[in-house]
Amino acid sequence: MQNTNSLKTSNIDSSAGAALCDHPGCSASANHRAPKARNRLNDYYWFCLDHIREYNRSWNYCAGMTNTQVESEIRNDTVWRRPSWPLGSQDGKFSGNAHFHDDLGVFEAAASMNTRRKQEKRAKRPKQNAEVRHALRIMNFDSPVTLTELKSRYKELVKRLHPDANGGNRAAEEKLKDINQAYATLKKFLVA
Template identity: 35%
Template sequence: MRFHGRVEGAARACDEPGCDQPGEFRAPGEGRANDFEGPRPYRWFCLDHVRAFNARYNFFAGMSPDEIHDAQRPFAGWERETRAFTGTGGADRPPRWADFTDPLDAISTRFRRATAGEAARKDGKPLSESERRALKVLDLPADTDRRGLRQRYAELVRKYHPDRNGGDRSFEKKLQDVIAAYTQLKGAPAFA
């Protein structure tokens, strides 16, 4: 009979004191935290002892009633503010284990490209490459706010619109580019 979760071929003994059966089923180890450096250690049990462990396991053990209530809310954790990606152009900082050999230079290229002289916004909101191109079309700096974006758009529409140029349609392509750039930027998170 095959059991879900069985890890065969491991030469571990059951972690239950006094048991000489092979430990083929893993269970959470002591402590709660999984951190970036890896998962918490597991305990390994035989089938009978993992069943007993599962029957007495209580995720909320050691928590106060308020902590249990907070953990069970449907939106628990969403109210916390996320960190701003300042100075990295939207890329995360390299992890601590990033000192391994990278013969194709695949990982470090991402961080060099993200920080290679691109002006960061003062509010920390990242801009994608296409959003930066749209700002260049409108001839605006990266740190423009929503109001400055609207003002520049209105100015350029008045400048390039055929009704303002005596019916001259030679600026039609520029007008389309301005409208496309504004449409993209007004929906961008940096200008929300």
């Protein structure tokens, strides 16, 4: 880092009234400011463009700090150096059921709207008829079932019961026909 002791202390040229570079031996106009030290961030040196670049290359805010101090600085800057407290440190002081009167019925309306939506969704869902329940039994499912589960089970059963896999067994062939029918029924039910 640059030796700050050798920098000028006065940067105003009394004859011109303009700020001059604080770098020793430089009389260029000073348009760029830089903090004097980590503990004096609001006290500035004024430099020309060339010297501010040189100063910035050598400036290290964390010089002389331990890792713990650097970590502390980072944490403080995260909350803009404002005090903060851990969340949930009130020991349940504000938890529990809130007791208030909803004069406008806003919360009541939202709750009833959610209930109404759920009921509408449930009403749109087709009811399981005897054919669907029979197809579920054939596919060895308990209700409810997803389309992904249905496809997976169907592939498994087709591989096991396919005529090429079981040597032309007639019983397996009939079972496969039932499974194909059950799959079509359940797929139609789930997609609807």
